[in-house]
Amino acid sequence: MTSPPAATSHVAPQADHADKARTVLQRVADLRAWLFLAFLIFGFEIWSRLSFGGTFLFNPFNIQSIAVFAVAPLLLATGQTFVIISGGIDLSMGFIMGLAAVVAAHVINWLTPGLGFWPAVLLGSLVAVAVSAIPGFINGLLVALLKVPPFIGTLGMFGVARGVAFLLAGGTTVPVKNEVFAALGNGKIYGVPYIILVTAVFVLVMHYLLGQTRFGQHNYAIGANAQAARRAGINIKWHLLRLYILSGMCAGLAGVLYAARFSAGAAQAGEPLLLDSVAAVVIGGASLFGGSGTILGTVAGAFVIAVIQYGLVFINVAPFWQFISVGVVIIISVLIDQAQRRFSGGRQSE
Amino acid sequence: MSEMTPIGQPLLEVRNLSKNFGPVQALNDLTMMVRAGEVVALAGDNGAGKTTLIKAISGVYQPSSGEILLQGKPVSFASPQEARDIGIETIYQDLALADNLTIGANIFLGREPMRRAFGFLPVLDRAKMAEAAKSTMALLDFHVSRLDAPVSNFSGGQRQAVAIGRAVYWNAQILIMDEPTAALGVPEQRKVIQLIHQLKAQGRGVIFISHNLQDIFAVADRIVVLRRGVQAGERRISETTHDEVVKLMVGG
Ligand SMILES: Nc1ncnc2c1ncn2[C@@H]1O[C@H](COP(=O)(O)OP(=O)(O)OP(=O)(O)O)[C@@H](O)[C@H]1O
Numbered sequence: 001m002t003s004p005p006a007a008t009s010h011v012a013p014q015a016d017h018a019d020k021a022r023t024v025l026q027r028v029a030d031l032r033a034w035l036f037l038a039f040l041i042f043g044f045e046i047w048s049r050l051s052f053g054g055t056f057l058f059n060p061f062n063i064q065s066i067a068v069f070a071v072a073p074l075l076l077a078t079g080q081t082f083v084i085i086s087g088g089i090d091l092s093m094g095f096i097m098g099l100a101a102v103v104a105a106h107v108i109n110w111l112t113p114g115l116g117f118w119p120a121v122l123l124g125s126l127v128a129v130a131v132s133a134i135p136g137f138i139n140g141l142l143v144a145l146l147k148v149p150p151f152i153g154t155l156g157m158f159g160v161a162r163g164v165a166f167l168l169a170g171g172t173t174v175p176v177k178n179e180v181f182a183a184l185g186n187g188k189i190y191g192v193p194y195i196i197l198v199t200a201v202f203v204l205v206m207h208y209l210l211g212q213t214r215f216g217q218h219n220y221a222i223g224a225n226a227q228a229a230r231r232a233g234i235n236i237k238w239h240l241l242r243l244y245i246l247s248g249m250c251a252g253l254a255g256v257l258y259a260a261r262f263s264a265g266a267a268q269a270g271e272p273l274l275l276d277s278v279a280a281v282v283i284g285g286a287s288l289f290g291g292s293g294t295i296l297g298t299v300a301g302a303f304v305i306a307v308i309q310y311g312l313v314f315i316n317v318a319p320f321w322q323f324i325s326v327g328v329v330i331i332i333s334v335l336i337d338q339a340q341r342r343f344s345g346g347r348q349s350e
Numbered sequence: 351m352s353e354m355t356p357i358g359q360p361l362l363e364v365r366n367l368s369k370n371f372g373p374v375q376a377l378n379d380l381t382m383m384v385r386a387g388e389v390v391a392l393a394g395d396n397g398a399g400k401t402t403l404i405k406a407i408s409g410v411y412q413p414s415s416g417e418i419l420l421q422g423k424p425v426s427f428a429s430p431q432e433a434r435d436i437g438i439e440t441i442y443q444d445l446a447l448a449d450n451l452t453i454g455a456n457i458f459l460g461r462e463p464m465r466r467a468f469g470f471l472p473v474l475d476r477a478k479m480a481e482a483a484k485s486t487m488a489l490l491d492f493h494v495s496r497l498d499a500p501v502s503n504f505s506g507g508q509r510q511a512v513a514i515g516r517a518v519y520w521n522a523q524i525l526i527m528d529e530p531t532a533a534l535g536v537p538e539q540r541k542v543i544q545l546i547h548q549l550k551a552q553g554r555g556v557i558f559i560s561h562n563l564q565d566i567f568a569v570a571d572r573i574v575v576l577r578r579g580v581q582a583g584e585r586r587i588s589e590t591t592h593d594e595v596v597k598l599m600v601g602g
């Protein structure tokens with residue numbers, strides 16, 4: 001690798017201009033979720049000032065409620081971000097979350113009399129997260145080894161996890177009899193709820209995992225061109241297996257935090273959140289075709305949804321407008337993604 | 351990985367190689383050689399066995415009989431990965447790039463360098479990847495200013511250079527290309543021909559398949575013509591003509 005390059009022509013310098021314009025556009029598109037979020041908060045602020053002279057944004061209670069509201073969808077959405085970037089989807093996360101909540105409730109109740117409050121909480125939470133790895137593992141086997149399309153494989157697991165969760169819960173919610181668990185689920189430190197702290201740390205770890213590790217890098221490569229990844233020596237099966245275990249465990253953590261917050265496990269805990277999680281990822285700038293997306297974008301996406309849901313209640317609009325607004329934001333996001341795809345893909349198809 | 355072979359010395363030899371798929375004899379007793387710093391073109395009609403030959407050399411197919419020698423030593427590969435590990439790299443027609451990643455990330459795909467942030471946290475060493483991308487691309491006389499852009503932003507010829515750059519970075523001795531110019535426009539084809547000249551100047555061996563005699567005469571040192579799995583002829587480019595090559599291809 002030491003011979004000097006011979007003198008030859010120069011590669012299309014005029015391409016640089018177009019590249020820059022394209023990069024700027026990409027940046028804007030990447031930031032779209034944050035722009036949506038700023039726009040929404042601004043809108044609610046104006047509305048609440050005009051209609052009842054109060055503030056929306058500068059009320060700490062609002063901020064905290066929105067954040068607590070966003071915890072579970074955000075946890076699901078971080079796992080979903082990885083899966084969607086890889087070109088897949090995990091439809092089972094909602095019921096894996098419910099399953100984990102029920103398992104946490106049962107195990108903590110079962111252990112508390114013998115072990116005391118704290119050990120029961122710690123062990124019960126660990127067991128619940130570990131159990132959530134099982135459906136994730138099976139999803140991984142289906143997708144990686146048996147080549148089942150992720151949509152179908154995880155749809156099957158959606159049903160299985162749902163059934164198992166309801167069976168374990170005996171068809172009802174399972175109250176937790178452990179005061180430490182309840183205190184953790186609702187307690188605060190310096191005014192910040194523990195569950196928000198846990199979520200924030202977890203999201204940071206996931207951000208690191210996606211952006212700074214080989215696992216994250218391979219995830220992007222597989223989503224863009226699985227064949228290229230395979231030829232580069234990446235073990236795709238092993239990657240996908242770990243990927244679906246990871247998304248299952250994200251749902252498991254969400255389930256444990258749910259059980260702590262409500263002092264109860266419920267099979268349907270995550271039912272409405274699955275679609276919110278996919279929406280958060282898409283609003284956050286990921287493409288459902290795989291290959292793109294970021295955790296920070298997903299954070300913004302999850303907050304866009306939470307702000308819409310909370311804000312509309314706050315300004316007293318009929319709750320059904322939530323569905324319409326979130327739906328409209330999703331559609332706009334996808335349109336931006338497609339415009340961007342067409343713009344930056346133009347060269348490839350030449 | 352082996353030392354660079356001095357220019358002009360035999361790098362790769364294929365001896366009496368045969369490959370059949372059931373009753374189909376795709377390659378029949380084929381012998382050829384590539385020297386360091388030499389570009390060998392494979393030509394022949396459709397179905398002549400060109401792709402089969404390079405797949406046997408790059409570890410995709412196991413030969414039915416015959417042997418392959420690298421720098422005089424017999425080698426055999428159970429997988430393309432094994433061939434790559436000893437310096438035989440294939441540039442696939444569909445390029446095998448992850449379009450959403452940078453040039454550096456593509457060069458290092460699957461073997462990413464890590465560094466420690468804050469002294470303990472392992473993170474991808476993007477600076478090293480960008481540096482390698484820059485120097486490798488410069489070696490191919492391809493000067494990129496946009497090292498943080500995904501390769502989807504680049505043109506077909508530039509992307510071909512990235513794929514070749516990856517092979518060069520990992521010190522491939524032999525580069526095999528199946529119709530590297532087929533999907534490109536004319537200026538891009540020229541650029542790829544230039545890249546092949548660069549590889550030659552660096553003392554690597556290049557085998558490329560092409561249906562385009564123009565390209566072959568522009569860059570190859572020798573041409574090996576296949577016809578129905580057998581070697582129909584071998585010529586030095588300086589001593590042959592388009593007409594002669596066409597005759598060898600069609601037989602007659
Ligand atoms: N995997 C396979 N199984 C069975 N037959 C095969 C296989 N691969 C190639 N062949 C046969 O071997 C012969 C040589 O094919 P090969 O692909 O090497 O030709 P080629 O010279 O690359 O042709 P082209 O110019 O069309 O790419 C053909 O008759 C083909 O049908």
Ligand SMILES: [Mg+2]
Nearest residue numbers: 400401402528
């Ligand atoms: Mg062929």
